Amino acid sequence: MAYNIAVVNSSSFGQVFTEHWQELEKIGTVKRFMLPTDIDGKSLAEKLHGFNIIIASVTPFFNKDFFDNKDETLLISRHGIGFNNVDIEEAKKHSTQVAIVPQxxxxxxxxxxxxxxxxxxxxxxxxxxxxxxxxxxxxxxxxxxxxxxxxxxxxxxxxxxxxxxxxxxxxxxxxxxxxxxxxxxxxxxxxxxxxxxxxxxxxxxxxxxxxxxxxxxxxxxxxxxxxxxxxxxxxxxxxxxxxxxxxxxxxxxxxxxxxxxxxxxxxxxxxxxxxxxxxxxxxxxxxxTPHTSAYTYECLHGMGEKCVDDVKKIVAGKRPVRELTHTLDD
Structure with missing residues (x-):
């Protein structure tokens, strides 16, 4: 399987710690998207068409319209601890794993x-x-x-x-x-x-x-x-x-x-x-301040490491640590 990885609305992932981006490039194609925070679900799905792994910031919202219009998405890995911008139930229905950074x-x-x-x-x-x-x-x-x-x-x-x-x-x-x-x-x-x-x-x-x-x-x-x-x-x-x-x-x-x-x-x-x-x-x-509470070198390194680990686990057929949904077969 080809892995196409979208980094969505995160201005920090792979910027300070470039090795995290490089690790993902060993797995597949990686592209950064900076999208309107209020983009609707259908438009978001169209923008991310063909990307089956998503590393997501606090925005935009991955809602029902997103999942109903999106092609296969294996993983949404939050570059953060919150998951209120992901509809967990819809992710489950579409067999999408969702993971967050440990608190x-x-x-x-x-x-x-x-x-x-x-x-x-x-x-x-x-x-x-x-x-x-x-x-x-x-x-x-x-x-x-x-x-x-x-x-x-x-x-x-x-x-x-x-x-x-x-x-x-x-x-x-x-x-x-x-x-x-x-x-x-x-x-x-x-x-x-x-x-x-x-x-x-x-x-x-x-x-x-x-x-x-x-x-x-x-x-x-x-x-x-x-x-x-x-x-x-x-x-x-x-x-x-x-x-x-x-x-x-x-x-x-x-x-x-x-x-x-x-x-x-x-x-x-x-x-x-x-x-x-x-x-x-x-x-x-x-x-x-512009949502910079997590912006310490120690924290960003840990967040990036977790997202990379999530992707590696999905590729290996394993579940990410602290994943929030299960496949429909479970």
């Missing part, structure tokens, strides 16, 4: 970036640095921030990454609260890390700094909306390194304007890339 690969990189982005937001690092670059040293008194020591911290979503964020927050000596209906940690983890499990309203009302780490599904879509923000402790900060659609963007802007929310940092937006006229880009209390 431990991204755990430290994403959690550390959550803390870095939050601290940069609170201490106003970006705007003050820009003012210094412009020769405006005399403006420094405009960039007052807040300290972290002794404050209350909240983590919404206590999975692999959220639990690590909570552990990092604990070094500041204040209370750490977690909200998650199904935390992916053992019960003793809460005791060992002095973490309190609470409902969402309690977390919002008590915490000075809040990290969004929930996975995106029907129950979490737009969970931080206008009603939720009414419960927010006045002057709190929120950082989102998970999924942009966890928040209602207009509600975030309104909360900042009213002073209920002091600032918002996000590495993920509901629609990416962000358009130049997006109101968030015009608000100096909002800090955006």
């Amino acid at each position: 431990k690969v991204e755990r430290n990189s994403v959690a550390e970036n959550e803390l870095a982005n939050l601290m940069a937001l609170v201490r106003r690092v970006v705007p003050s640095s820009e003012r210094e670059r412009a020769g405006r040293y005399q403006d420094r008194a405009q960039f007052m921030g807040n300290q972290f020591s002794g404050k209350a911290f909240g983590v919404i979503g206590c999975g692999n990454i959220g639990s690590r964020v909570a552990e990092l927050f604990s070094v500041f000596g204040g209370p750490v609260l977690v909200n998650d209906p199904h935390p992916a940690v053992e019960p003793e983890w809460f005791t060992n890390n002095n973490v309190e499990r609470v409902d969402l309203d309690t977390l919002l009302s008590r915490c000075d700094y809040i990290s969004l780490n929930a996975s995106l599904d029907d129950s979490s879509l737009h969970m931080i909306n206008a009603d939720a923000l009414k419960h927010l402790k006045k002057g709190a900060y929120i950082c989102n390194n998970a999924r942009g659609a966890l928040v209602v963007e207009d509600a975030i802007s309104d909360a900042i304007e009213s002073g209920q929310l002091s600032g918002y940092a996000s590495d993920a937006m509901e629609v990416e890339p962000v358009k130049a006229n997006h109101p968030f880009l015009k608000n100096d209390r909002i800090q955006l």
Whole structure:
């Protein structure tokens, strides 16, 4: 069988670690596609016609229309830990294996970036640095921030990454609260890390700094909306390194304007890339980064290694590790 491999919407796979691309070229033809993030399923299938292995980024969406119109696809290997842009049931119906990167690969990189982005937001690092670059040293008194020591911290979503964020927050000596209906940690983890499990309203009302780490599904879509923000402790900060659609963007802007929310940092937006006229880009209390939480050398190397291993296993007639679907014969 001839293997044609499409790398879709990943600007990093095979770029820093070129050996990963070279490994795939030993297996078959490899081509990079940079497609509109909102491309429809049928058009996506047409673009990828003839490619039976796909290495996929966080976009576009491999939905029912994609699978109904696509020729044989053996594997979709996510260059990341999430799989919300792949219709798993449809993949199963079409005998397509779906694999993701093990969460431990991204755990430290994403959690550390959550803390870095939050601290940069609170201490106003970006705007003050820009003012210094412009020769405006005399403006420094405009960039007052807040300290972290002794404050209350909240983590919404206590999975692999959220639990690590909570552990990092604990070094500041204040209370750490977690909200998650199904935390992916053992019960003793809460005791060992002095973490309190609470409902969402309690977390919002008590915490000075809040990290969004929930996975995106029907129950979490737009969970931080206008009603939720009414419960927010006045002057709190929120950082989102998970999924942009966890928040209602207009509600975030309104909360900042009213002073209920002091600032918002996000590495993920509901629609990416962000358009130049997006109101968030015009608000100096909002800090955006282009989905770079996993962009450390250690993390990207591990992600690339996993995708290459997925492809090699498929070629060898084996299942990828952490594959999410099974063939119809199973």
